[in-house]
Amino acid sequence: MIMLRAFYALVAGFVVVLLVQAAAVVVLRRRVPSWAGVQAKPTLGYTLVNGGILLIAAAAGGWVTAQLAQANPLVHTLGLALVMLLMSALTAMQSRGRQPVWYLLLMLAIAPLGIFAGGIVFLRWYGLL
16 A cells, blocks of 8 residues: 555656646746747746746645655655656757757756755655654
């Protein structure tokens, strides 16, 4: 039962990251349509907003994973951070020719750091750390 709960905690955290990020992208595409589509060079505003959205979405996913993990919340949060690091690396490799390397590396680092931060905030919030 603990293994199943751990799996659900990881899946739930991953789904939260995807849903929050997708919702934010939909809102941005309606509010700032000039940012929609692939840009050769991302502007500073686009980079900051996209990084902020990813950081908030990842922190929410880390919080949910830590909250649902029964045995060890920090280990589960780090597991989700590893999964997101691998997914971000695959995305960066696919976008290699279309985006600058600095932008891809920045986005690669933000997701795992946000997830870890969300898990740490959860542990501090409930006095477990």
